Amino acid sequence: EDQVTQSPEALRLQEGESSSLNCSYTVSGLRGLFWYRQDPGKGPEFLFTLYSAGEEKEKERLKATLTKKESFLHITAPKPEDSATYLCAVGETNSGGSNYKLTFGKGTLLTVNP
């Protein structure tokens, strides 16, 4: 059974203090590693998809990287508006090849203080 573990559960940073969130996974065949941002009471907002070890993607102050067993979400010089829960998920395809199921971790609650 696919498993996704995120750490830390919660992270409090000062504005401008860079850090990383971790997502480790065990999956029989990775079909994509997804990062989402979720604000309180809202649905997850798509950030990145990574497909192969060594791949990196960036968006503003966020950079996601992927190895064979884990992914990191690096946050450079965060601002208070980056405060949210960050969710990691692994994708699984069915016999037809469609991304049909995401298995999520519990998320990391990031708080950035001004």
Next chain:
Amino acid sequence: ETGVTQSPTHLIKTRGQQVTLRCSSQSGHNTVSWYQQALGQGPQFIFQYYREEENGRGNFPPRFSGLQFPNYSSELNVNALELDDSALYLCASSLYGSGNTIYFGEGSWLTVV
């Protein structure tokens, strides 16, 4: 904004009742999935619909059922509601195929009392 819309946004039901949640997928998307998210947890996959048929199902009992319509919109029905069904129900849409991004709506908050 993803273009995935859900209704209602909030509702309260009594244990044993039935509920229907609705979702309009993003324009151009032909696949709809439903997820349940309990407080403090990540979303859990309920099922996916493609071409108006169930295309995969998670570990949820048969009282969770769904429909997809020709315009790709979808419904989630839950019968015999239990207290543990209280959660945020998320609809997600995508194009059928490997590697396609899955976009979520804002969700429907269900409280069972």
